[in-house]
Amino acid sequence: MAIRKNNALSNETIADFVYLDHAASTPMRQEAIEAMTPYMSGIYANPSGSHRFSRIARKAIDEARDDVAEALGCKVGEVVFTSGGTEGDNAAIFGAVRRKSGIAVCSAVEHHAVLHCVENLKGRVVGVDATGVIDLAELERVLQEARAIGDMSGRVSVVSVMAVNNEVGSISPLRQVAKIVRAQAPDAVLHTDAVQATCWQDLREISKLVDVLSISAHKFGGPKGMGITMQRLGLEIDPLIVGGGQERDRRSGTHNVAGIMATAAALRATDSARDTEVARVTKLRDALVDGVMSEVDDVLETVPRDKRVAGVAHMCIGGCESESVLYLLDEAKICASAASACASGAMEPSHVLSAMGVDKKYSAGALRMSLGHTTTEREIDRAIVALVGVVRQLRRNKVKA
Amino acid sequence: MKVLVAMSGGVDSSVAAAELIDQGHEVVGVTMRLWGGESDTGCCSVSDVDDARRVAQQLGIDHLVFNFSDDFNKHVVAPYVQAHVDGITPNPCIECNRHLKFDRLSERARVLGFDAVATGHHAQVSRDDDGVFRLTRGHDELKDQSYVVYMLDQDELAFTMFPVGHLTKAQVRDRAVALGLRTATKPDSQDVCFISRTGGRETFLGNRIEFRKASVVTSDGATAGAVDALELVTIGQRKGLGLPGGGPKQFVVDVDTPNARVVIGSEDQLLRTGLVVSDVMWAYVAPVVGETVLVQCSAHGAAVSATIERVDGAGMTNSLGGLVLRFDVAQRRIAPGQSIVCYDMTNSFVLGGGIAEAVDPVTN
Numbered sequence: 119m120a121i122r123k124n125n126a127l128s129n130e131t132i133a134d135f136v137y138l139d140h141a142a143s144t145p146m147r148q149e150a151i152e153a154m155t156p157y158m159s160g161i162y163a164n165p166s167g168s169h170r171f172s173r174i175a176r177k178a179i180d181e182a183r184d185d186v187a188e189a190l191g192c193k194v195g196e197v198v199f200t201s202g203g204t205e206g207d208n209a210a211i212f213g214a215v216r217r218k219s220g221i222a223v224c225s226a227v228e229h230h231a232v233l234h235c236v237e238n239l240k241g242r243v244v245g246v247d248a249t250g251v252i253d254l255a256e257l258e259r260v261l262q263e264a265r266a267i268g269d270m271s272g273r274v275s276v277v278s279v280m281a282v283n284n285e286v287g288s289i290s291p292l293r294q295v296a297k298i299v300r301a302q303a304p305d306a307v308l309h310t311d312a313v314q315a316t317c318w319q320d321l322r323e324i325s326k327l328v329d330v331l332s333i334s335a336h337k338f339g340g341p342k343g344m345g346i347t348m349q350r351l352g353l354e355i356d357p358l359i360v361g362g363g364q365e366r367d368r369r370s371g372t373h374n375v376a377g378i379m380a381t382a383a384a385l386r387a388t389d390s391a392r393d394t395e396v397a398r399v400t401k402l403r404d405a406l407v408d409g410v411m412s413e414v415d416d417v418l419e420t421v422p423r424d425k426r427v428a429g430v431a432h433m434c435i436g437g438c439e440s441e442s443v444l445y446l447l448d449e450a451k452i453c454a455s456a457a458s459a460c461a462s463g464a465m466e467p468s469h470v471l472s473a474m475g476v477d478k479k480y481s482a483g484a485l486r487m488s489l490g491h492t493t494t495e496r497e498i499d500r501a502i503v504a505l506v507g508v509v510r511q512l513r514r515n516k517v518k519a
Numbered sequence: 520m521k522v523l524v525a526m527s528g529g530v531d532s533s534v535a536a537a538e539l540i541d542q543g544h545e546v547v548g549v550t551m552r553l554w555g556g557e558s559d560t561g562c563c564s565v566s567d568v569d570d571a572r573r574v575a576q577q578l579g580i581d582h583l584v585f586n587f588s589d590d591f592n593k594h595v596v597a598p599y600v601q602a603h604v605d606g607i608t609p610n611p612c613i614e615c616n617r618h619l620k621f622d623r624l625s626e627r628a629r630v631l632g633f634d635a636v637a638t639g640h641h642a643q644v645s646r647d648d649d650g651v652f653r654l655t656r657g658h659d660e661l662k663d664q665s666y667v668v669y670m671l672d673q674d675e676l677a678f679t680m681f682p683v684g685h686l687t688k689a690q691v692r693d694r695a696v697a698l699g700l701r702t703a704t705k706p707d708s709q710d711v712c713f714i715s716r717t718g719g720r721e722t723f724l725g726n727r728i729e730f731r732k733a734s735v736v737t738s739d740g741a742t743a744g745a746v747d748a749l750e751l752v753t754i755g756q757r758k759g760l761g762l763p764g765g766g767p768k769q770f771v772v773d774v775d776t777p778n779a780r781v782v783i784g785s786e787d788q789l790l791r792t793g794l795v796v797s798d799v800m801w802a803y804v805a806p807v808v809g810e811t812v813l814v815q816c817s818a819h820g821a822a823v824s825a826t827i828e829r830v831d832g833a834g835m836t837n838s839l840g841g842l843v844l845r846f847d848v849a850q851r852r853i854a855p856g857q858s859i860v861c862y863d864m865t866n867s868f869v870l871g872g873g874i875a876e877a878v879d880p881v882t883n
Contacts (some may be wrong), residue, residue, distance in 0.1 A: 442586050445631055463568060464586035465554035515630040 135262035136452045136504070137496040140337075140429060140490025141284055141314060146384070147339030147491065149394035153383035154341065157376035164375045166364060175375050189389040190331070191322025192348045198365045199378050202345035203313040205327045205358065206332025207231040209347065209369070210309040211276050212223040213355035215239050217395050218305070220275030223260060225252040230458060232311050233469070242274075249425050250474050252279055254298060279316035280325050281331075285432025285457060285470040285486055286421045289319070296327040300463060307355060312335055317388055317490065318396055318427035329353055335377070340384035344377040360499035374385040379453035391491070399489050400428040402498050406487060409502035414509045418480050420471070432436070434471070434480035438512045440467055443485055444512065450504040455486045520634040521545045522680060525620055526575060526582070528567030531639030531683050533574040533702045534691045536855035539637055540578060547633075548575040548582040553615070554713040587623050596713055599675040603750040606776030607856035607877065610667075611711050617670045625678055635680050640664040641709050644676050645868075651803050652676035656779070656862075656867040657686040666818050669860040669872040670800060700850060721751060722804035728839035733779040735760050738772070738788060751776070752781050754854040755789060772852065790849035796859045797822035799873030803842050805830055805840075806861070806870060813862040814844055816853050816875070822862050825852060844872055 132166065142333075165175035179199075187194040200206050212235060222241035224232050227250050242260050245253045255278075264274045279295045282288070294308060299308045301434070309330040310314060312321060316338040325331050325348050327396050335344035339402050346447050349368060361370030388395075404423065416436035426432075435443060440456035444465075457468035471481040487501065522539050526532045539546045550571040568584060575582035576817075581853040595614045602609035625636045641657030642665040652673055671679060678699070683691050695703035710716065714723045717763040730748035737743050744761035746752055752760075756771040760783065772789045773782040799805075806812055806827050813822035824847045831840030844859070853859065853875040860872035 439627075441583075442627065442630055445583060463572070464584040464588075466586065467589070511632070512630055515632070518629070 123305075134451055136450075137492065138431075138487040138489060138497070138501055139453045139455050140493070141486065141488035142455055143336045143342065144317070144490040145492050146233035146336075146341060147387050149387045150340050150380035150384040151174075154376035154380035157379055161375070165375055166362065173396040174375075179375060179378050180371055182378050185382045186346055187383045189321060190346070190348050191320075191325050193351060195351055195366070196348050198368045199347050199373065199381070200332070200345040200347050200369055201343055201374075203229070203311065203332055203334030203337070204231040204345075206310050206330075206334075206345050206347040207309075208235055209252050209358040210307065210330040210332060210349075210355065210432070211235040211278055213240070213358055214307040214309075215241075216356040217354050218273075218275035218307075220273040220306075221264065222276045222278065223257070223264075223274055223306075224237075224278040225257075225290075227252075227279065227283050227285075228278065228280050229284050229311055229313065232280065233343050236278065239424070246473050248476075249421050250283050250286050250470060250472055251425070252290060252295065253292065254294055257295065258298045258302055261298065261306075265302060267506050275362045276307040276309055277303065277308040278311065281310045281312040281319065282427050283470060284314045285468060285484075286432045286474070287314070287424045287426035287488075288421050289426060292324060292327050307353065314427065314430075316385070317392070318399075318429055320392065321389075330355070335381040335384060337422075338384050338388040340381040342378050344374060344381045346381065346385070388491075395491060396428045399493060402493055402495060403428055403431050403489055405495075406489075406498045406501060407433065408507050409498070412506070413502070413506040417509075418476075420476065420484070429489045433485050433487075434476060435483035435485060435509055436480055437516065438483040438509055440482065442512055443483065443505075443508055446508040447504060448507070452501055452504045454501075455488070456484050457486075457497055484490075521632065522547070522635045522637050523624070523628040523631070523633045524548050524637040525639075526571035526623060527639065527708075528549050528570035528574075528702065529639060529708060530695050530700070530702045530705055531688075531691055532571070533639070533640070533700050534589075534686070534694045534698075535637055535639040535682040535695065536575065536578055536580060537698055537700075540580065540679070542682075546578075546580045548572075548578075550582070550584050551591075551619060552584055552586045553588055554596070555588045555592075557576075560738065562569065565754055565771050570702050574702055577698070577700060585624070585627065587619055590623050591615065598709075600724060602856055603724055603727055606749070606774050608753045608854035609711075609856045610858050613667050613670070613858050616668050621668070621671060621675050621679065625675060627837075629678070632835035635678055636682055637682055638668075639683055640668055640681050640684075641684055641688070642668055642681045644681060654802055655684075657681070657684045661819075662688045664818075665862075665869050666815050666858065666860050669802075669869050671802065672800060676802065686855065687814050688736070696821070709827055721748065724748075724750060728819060731779050733781050735762065735781045738782055738784045743769075743783060746781060749776065749779050754852050763766060786851070789851045791852045792846045792849045792857065794825070794844045794846070794850075794853060795876040795878045796873040797840065797876050799842045799871060801871035802869055811864060812844075812870060813864060813866050814846070815860045815862065816850070816857060822866050823848065841876075 135238045161175055163171035165179050183194055183197050186197045215222055222234045222236045222239045226243050227246050244257045264272050277299045279290050281290055308328045310328045312324055312331050312333045316333050319331050329350045331348040336342040357368050359370050362369050418434040420432040420434055456465050522544045524536045536548055572582045576794040595611050599609050599611045604883055616674050628636045641659055641662040643655040645653045645655050654665055654671055656665045671779050672778045714720055733746050733749035734742050735744035751772050754771050769783045772784040808827050810827045814825045815822040825844040828845045829843040855877035857875045859875050
């Protein structure tokens with residue numbers, strides 16, 4: 119038997135996929151690919167150098183930073199290039215606690231990049247309501263309690279609340295969160311993981327509410343391994359990575375010039391197309407959920423449509439198991455997801471659905487289909503047919519087994 | 520056929536997948552994620568999943584990971600802990616086969632439209648002329664694992680494949696080497712997968728239950744020593760009983776859990792001719808009273824001859840009834856909780872099996 123050494127996919131095969139996992143990673147935008155290639159093939163100098171070749175690279179980064187600041191609605195000096203959302207989240211939380219001591223607070227539905235930091239620091243986790251939105255009264259209570267203790271160790275040094283949930287797509291009431299944090303913990307750093315907001319919400323509206331905001335490039339058409347953090351000038355947090363002092367000592371390490379160029383290009387494209395994309399994708403998303411729910415019963419739409427972003431169709435399918443649904447969808451070349459995967463690649467039971475109090479009977483059949491800039495009507499039509507068939511097959515076979 | 524092969528990341532299941540591909544089946548590999556806790560042994564660490572995935576990639580088949588950790592905890596880990604509290608010596612690997620591989624996984628495979636589930640066990644499934652499925656010992660006598668999969672009934676046997684059962688372990692390794700699989704020289708897993716090599720059973724149980732101190736007494740009631748953890752004592756044990764050195768060999772002949780006493784005695788006092796077995800199920804038809812069978816009481820123990828003294832639910836497959844066996848030659852007492860598997864008199868195929876009862880057959 120011959121061992122197959124090369125599993126590389128041809129473009130033809132990829133074109134055959136229905137890709138509904140944009141919240142996990144969305145395809146790179148053509149603008150981003152074009153923006154990065156000159157810096158991979160020709161302009162290879164280290165932008166921190168003193169010669170003219172370096173200055174060319176430096177200029178490119180400076181221009182990219184201008185564009186990013188514009189899209190984020192912040193000052194140029196507030197833009198920090200990172201390796202991604204996880205780094206941005208870690209840097210904000212560990213950085214604030216290291217500098218100020220005190221405790222970290224976050225919501226129960228945060229991405230693990232936030233939640234595990236807060237848990238690691240033995241911080242406080244605030245519950246959410248049935249739509250995945252942080253319990254504002256509980257947040258206020260937690261902050262008041264910490265304030266009443268008064269000493270340095272019990273003081274809240276950072277509050278992290280995601281802008282948009284990565285599994286179910288709920289939108290956080292960040293304006294109210296900010297109001298509570300400013301009133302009850304005026305010294306605390308307010309951070310938001312806005313990784314899932316970039317495609318669907320104007321970041322200018324979010325950034326003005328917070329002290330630190332982190333996003334990830336591959337979620338909006340940039341490359342993997344790149345992220346941006348908006349960090350208010352004068353904010354006192356320790357850097358996570360120290361070394362050569364790049365990014366004004368906030369994030370050391372040689373600049374990923376090509377990555378930065380691609381990230382800025384992707385953000386520009388995302389920002390300028392956002393309004394039309396939101397309208398287009400909302401229609402497709404609603405057609406997808408309606409198409410499925412009109413054909414099979416006992417399916418819950420996890421979060422009401424007006425409380426979540428355009429790109430996420432999250433459903434809980436009664437009488438089915440997520441792993442089975444995903445396997446059969448995969449057979450039909452439909453790429454979807456359920457919850458986050460652990461290191462082994464196994465699906466973990468969703469901490470988000472559990473925090474929302476979703477009945478196990480339904481959370482066991484969780485399915486996230488997430489749409490993005492390349493999603494087409496044809497893909498949605500195929501996904502409806504496939505998912506309806508899968509649910510029927512599973513329910514039929516379950517009765518037999 | 521469309522076959523789902525359970526790939527643990529070991530060499531047997533790696534070669535099982537390769538065999539199935541050779542036989543022309545449509546093969547998908549799956550690794551079950553069973554244990555969420557820390558472990559450095561056995562078959563569910565991330566590095567084992569990595570090995571299974573890489574082998575599947577090399578063989579050119581799809582590889583899935585199913586998270587059955589809730590079921591594993593419910594059917595294997597929690598009962599394992601409770602058994603120790605109850606003074607029973609469990610076999611978690613057999614319970615994993617019973618509840619996970621040949622129940623949860625095979626049901627999942629059926630629902631997903633597979634025609635069979637395969638594993639890398641050294642056992643064989645054959646079919647008689649009259650259509651009856653037989654669970655036959657693996658070709659490699661030293662590696663035979665029919666004992667640990669004895670619970671398969673006709674329905675499961677019809678749905679199960681053991682693609683390396685006809686090979687010796689050496690042949691399996693040769694095959695893996697020839698294919699360049701990274702699992703070729705991986706040592707066999709020996710230990711319970713959810714118990715770490717560094718902490719051992721004592722640490723694992725100690726984190727979950729309160730150990731009871733117990734006195735060690737002779738059969739006439741005289742105190743001879745003491746143990747800190749009654750739960751860790753098993754019938755037949757000789758070491759760790761706090762006994763002075765020298766003198767004749769002393770064995771644990773009884774564990775009196777309600778009274779927190781460990782009874783020791785000579786090897787003779789450990790011998791029994793009778794054995795009560797519960798939760799018995801037969802692969803096809805139950806044997807009748809008076810029939811002689813070969814009985815195996817541990818994974819690599821010899822099968823010894825015994826007569827069926829009583830059997831419930833005769834004639835039925837899946838009976839889950841009781842069974843009383845009378846050994847031709849007295850045997851060391853079997854710890855309650857151990858699996859007892861009956862083979863035919865040619866010692867080639869499994870008739871059925873069950874779990875050794877706590878009832879001491881001396882008084883039975």
